[in-house]
Amino acid sequence: MRPPDFAFHTSPTLEDAVSVLASENGSMALAGGQSLIPMLRFRLVRPSVVVDIGRIEGLDTIESSEDILEIGALVTTNRVAQSSEVRALSPLWADAASAIADPLVRNLGTVGGNLAHADPLNDLPAALVAARGRVVAEGANGTRVIESDDLFAGPFETSLRRAELITGIRLPRSSAGAYEKMKRAAADYGVAGVAVQITGNGSGRIAVAGIAVTGGEEVATRAREAETLLVGSDADPSTIARAAAATAAAARMPGDERGSPRYKSELVKVLAGRAIRRAMERGAAG
Amino acid sequence: MKVSVVVNGAGHVVDCHPSTLLVHLLREELQLTGTHVGCDTSSCGACTVILDGAAVKSCTVLAGQADGREIETVEGLGPDGRLGPLQRAFAEHFALQCGFCTSGFLMAATALLRENPEPSESEVRKALEGNLCRCTGYQHIVDAVLSDPTGSGQP
Numbered sequence: 001m002r003p004p005d006f007a008f009h010t011s012p013t014l015e016d017a018v019s020v021l022a023s024e025n026g027s028m029a030l031a032g033g034q035s036l037i038p039m040l041r042f043r044l045v046r047p048s049v050v051v052d053i054g055r056i057e058g059l060d061t062i063e064s065s066e067d068i069l070e071i072g073a074l075v076t077t078n079r080v081a082q083s084s085e086v087r088a089l090s091p092l093w094a095d096a097a098s099a100i101a102d103p104l105v106r107n108l109g110t111v112g113g114n115l116a117h118a119d120p121l122n123d124l125p126a127a128l129v130a131a132r133g134r135v136v137a138e139g140a141n142g143t144r145v146i147e148s149d150d151l152f153a154g155p156f157e158t159s160l161r162r163a164e165l166i167t168g169i170r171l172p173r174s175s176a177g178a179y180e181k182m183k184r185a186a187a188d189y190g191v192a193g194v195a196v197q198i199t200g201n202g203s204g205r206i207a208v209a210g211i212a213v214t215g216g217e218e219v220a221t222r223a224r225e226a227e228t229l230l231v232g233s234d235a236d237p238s239t240i241a242r243a244a245a246a247t248a249a250a251a252r253m254p255g256d257e258r259g260s261p262r263y264k265s266e267l268v269k270v271l272a273g274r275a276i277r278r279a280m281e282r283g284a285a286g
Numbered sequence: 287m288k289v290s291v292v293v294n295g296a297g298h299v300v301d302c303h304p305s306t307l308l309v310h311l312l313r314e315e316l317q318l319t320g321t322h323v324g325c326d327t328s329s330c331g332a333c334t335v336i337l338d339g340a341a342v343k344s345c346t347v348l349a350g351q352a353d354g355r356e357i358e359t360v361e362g363l364g365p366d367g368r369l370g371p372l373q374r375a376f377a378e379h380f381a382l383q384c385g386f387c388t389s390g391f392l393m394a395a396t397a398l399l400r401e402n403p404e405p406s407e408s409e410v411r412k413a414l415e416g417n418l419c420r421c422t423g424y425q426h427i428v429d430a431v432l433s434d435p436t437g438s439g440q441p
């Protein structure tokens with residue numbers, strides 16, 4: 001299948017991309033192309049102009065400060081998966097990026113594109129929500145910072161405005177994080193995924209817990225009740241079991257060719273238990 | 287639009303439509319038909335080429351994204367019409383039957399061996415996750431890649 005006709009514009013700078021996207025009706029940004037090009041081929045979208053943002057400089061860095069890990073929008077998901085800095089400062093994100101598709105897709109797909117596309121089966125939205133990360137976006141009216149809870153508006157919908165581009169993300173650092181995903185085949189989207197990030201209070205109790213689910217009815221469903229159950233506890237087995245059940249209830253898993261709601265909800269429970277335990281083990285180790 | 291690419295070391299300037307996919311640029315404009323289209327849904331990896339050092343699915347790259355870049359295809363593995371070492375390893379290990387997926391596997395494995403000349407079996411399997419083969423059952427392909435075809439693991 002071949003894409004429909006469109007004009008192709010390579011943006012040398014962020015300013016150029018924002019101004020072309022703002023002025024051209026029906027224009028769309030292209031980053032890694034690993035979601036957009038399949039959609040073009042299936043003719044699910046018909047942009048007038050494809051604006052390639054992939055060559056804009058300065059958006060492909062990974063940097064860290066005392067408590068924040070910053071990842072540029074154009075960093076490929078393979079780089080996130082392989083970065084020792086990400087592995088140390090946000091094992092949740094290292095896990096989630098490694099779980100995406102296959103290395104060929106990850107070599108081109110970007111962090112910004114994975115979030116902006118807001119596919120309910122994309123893995124990074126749940127990782128952003130569980131980490132309580134922020135997205136930095138640049139548009140015609142300047143820069144704004146969007147909280148993870150305010151980014152996803154529904155399947156394939158975000159609160160990004162027209163001609164507004166993600167330039168990077170800011171993640172609170174935590175060694176107590178994990179992402180657990182179940183796939184049917186090596187290089188497939190998941191059936192479900194659960195992201196967990198925890199911050200301890202320094203004396204063996206949980207101060208902040210983030211839990212979000214991939215594959216639910218919403219994009220990156222936050223499991224609030226499960227988070228509340230964990231906070232203040234020392235993650236004893238019975239609390240973990242109750243938090244895992246609450247995660248499954250919050251996710252409201254839809255039935256489709258990947259499984260029935262009942263099967264998927266059982267799966268989310270298992271994945272949530274594993275992710276919480278692994279996050280706690282990692283937190284204890286360092 | 288005009289797109290300039292270096293393919294297997296040779297420069298080309300191609301005049302193509304903006305909606306052209308890299309795989310079609312290679313196959314139809316440059317007549318390099320060793321790169322195959324298997325699924326056309328970005329799932330099979332038969333179209334794998336190396337773009338600026340990274341293995342990618344050429345059916346999921348627009349020509350304009352490849353402009354000014356370097357591309358390696360299966361034709362580059364055996365420049366004089368003779369098989370390169372990895373290709374010989376595939377033949378010796380029965381790593382192909384119908385051969386439709388083979389060029390994609392060769393390119394993905396070439397990128398892996400360059401980065402990691404002595405991969406473990408699990409590293410090989412992970413690196414080839416994006417490539418599907420309907421014939422061999424994968425074990426022979428993994429064996430071929432593990433057979434140290436380029437001799438780089440030798441002292």
Ligand SMILES: Cc1cc2nc3c(=O)[nH]c(=O)nc-3n(C[C@H](O)[C@H](O)[C@H](O)COP(=O)(O)OP(=O)(O)OC[C@H]3O[C@@H](n4cnc5c(N)ncnc54)[C@H](O)[C@@H]3O)c2cc1C
Nearest residue numbers: 031032033034035036101109110112113114116122123166
């Ligand atoms: C076979 C296959 C399997 C896959 N499996 C998975 C999987 O298991 N998990 C997973 O998470 N993903 C999966 N993906 C999707 C992949 O991770 C994509 O790379 C990702 O969804 C989009 O990132 P991109 O850089 O390729 O964006 P593109 O495809 O270039 O763009 C996607 C959308 O985001 C917009 N966009 C891109 N960048 C920005 C930006 N910086 N700011 C604002 N808008 C932007 C574009 O306009 C477009 O609407 C799979 C893809 C394929 C082909």
Ligand code: FES
Nearest residue numbers: 324325330331345
């Ligand atoms: S033809 Fe490109 S992935 Fe199948």
Ligand code: FES
Nearest residue numbers: 383385419420421
């Ligand atoms: S040899 Fe036939 S598909 Fe791989």
